[in-house]
Amino acid sequence: MQKKGYPKNKRRGVASAIGILFMVGILMTSIIPMFMYVNQVNNHYDRTVVEMKNVDDERGREDLEVYAYGVDESSISVWLRNKGSVSVKVNHIWVIRNDLKKAKIFDSSNLPLELVKEIPASSIDTILDLNLEEVLATPEENKFNIYVATERGNKFSSETNTLAQSVTGWNPSTVEFLINVMIHSGSTSDYRIEVYDITVDPEPLEPITWKEIRIHVGTGYTIINAPSDGIYRIELYKSQGGWIYVGAEERTLTWIHPATWVEFNP
Numbered sequence: 001m002q003k004k005g006y007p008k009n010k011r012r013g014v015a016s017a018i019g020i021l022f023m024v025g026i027l028m029t030s031i032i033p034m035f036m037y038v039n040q041v042n043n044h045y046d047r048t049v050v051e052m053k054n055v056d057d058e059r060g061r062e063d064l065e066v067y068a069y070g071v072d073e074s075s076i077s078v079w080l081r082n083k084g085s086v087s088v089k090v091n092h093i094w095v096i097r098n099d100l101k102k103a104k105i106f107d108s109s110n111l112p113l114e115l116v117k118e119i120p121a122s123s124i125d126t127i128l129d130l131n132l133e134e135v136l137a138t139p140e141e142n143k144f145n146i147y148v149a150t151e152r153g154n155k156f157s158s159e160t161n162t163l164a165q166s167v168t169g170w171n172p173s174t175v176e177f178l179i180n181v182m183i184h185s186g187s188t189s190d191y192r193i194e195v196y197d198i199t200v201d202p203e204p205l206e207p208i209t210w211k212e213i214r215i216h217v218g219t220g221y222t223i224i225n226a227p228s229d230g231i232y233r234i235e236l237y238k239s240q241g242g243w244i245y246v247g248a249e250e251r252t253l254t255w256i257h258p259a260t261w262v263e264f265n266p
Contacts, residue, residue: 011013059152061086064119067221068146068158069180070170071129074136078162079182079221082119088152089118092149094166095132097142098162102135126219139165155226171259177226179234179251185215185266190239193222193244198250199230207235229253232263 063084071077076095082088093106106127119125136142142165146158160172160180172178181193181262191214194207213222226232237243251260 007225029054046130049068058086059154062150062152062154064086064088064090064148064150064154064156066146066148066156066158068144068160068163069182070163070165073165074133075129076144076146076170077129078121078148078158079219080126081124081126081221082121085121087118087120089151090127090148091151093127093130094147094149095130096145096147097135097136097137098145099137099141101166102137104132104135106130124216124218136165155181163234166257169261171257176258177228177253179224179226179232179253180232180259180261181222181224182263183215183222183236183266184264185216185220186217188214188216190214191220191266192237192239193224194235194242195224195226196233196235196238197227197230198233206212206250226253236264236266238266 059082063082065081065083067079068076069079078093080090091107095104095106097103117125132144135144143162144164145161146163148156148158150156162172164171172180179195180213183191185191190212192210192212194210196204199206208227209224211222211224213220224234231250232250233248235248236246238246246266247264249262249264251262253260
């Protein structure tokens with residue numbers, strides 16, 4: 001009696017096919033997903049490295065000019081000029097009293113509006129009327145350093161630090177005689193600032209110094225150096241086919257208060 005069965009070569013073929021299917025199953029369920037996962041992790045790492053490099057590069061390109069100045073006996077404003085090549089968003093302003101006993105941080109939580117709009121490159125903005133009543137002490141102790149922090153993590157100090165309160169207003173810490181001039185302009189215009197020493201002669205013929213600046217829409221700031229203490233008249237002119245007189249203010253500089261502020265709203 002002859003036994004029937006599969007030939008050996010057919011059995012080997014079936015076993016090979018099953019083995020191939022088994023290996024394909026391993027590849028599909030383990031090796032290929034693992035390879036794809038590792039590839040995704042590597043791509044994510046590369047993207048993260050590039051993004052962090054871009055963030056560091058943008059942080060390094062921030063360049064913000066800050067001027068804090070007094071508005072009234074309990075408030076200050078902060079004028080900002082973005083001198084860098086990237087836009088800047090300010091998210092904190094620190095006001096620190098010199099004795100370190102009091103500090104005030106302004107951010108979106110204690111201001112009725114967003115702290116400041118995003119400041120594009122080569123543009124300016126002003127944060128108005130920051131109230132310091134919570135951190136004020138006696139006038140002799142009211143000396144503050146003001147710092148501005150950006151969303152990217154940079155910190156810029158005010159050019160007018162230390163800002164000290166006095167009976168005549170707020171004065172920056174300086175050994176120079178300075179006239180700080182703020183101009184609020186509704187259009188882009190050229191202005192000329194002339195300073196006259198009227199300590200002896202109330203109507204001198206020539207200014208002791210002058211400066212011409214271009215103010216874009218908003219607020220412009222400049223500093224005028226005075227040669228000594230005395231009484232000064234600051235005259236403002238606007239370019240309109242010639243220099244047109246806008247207005248004038250008088251200020252007194254003393255050794256006790258060697259710096260002053262003048263504000264124009266032409």
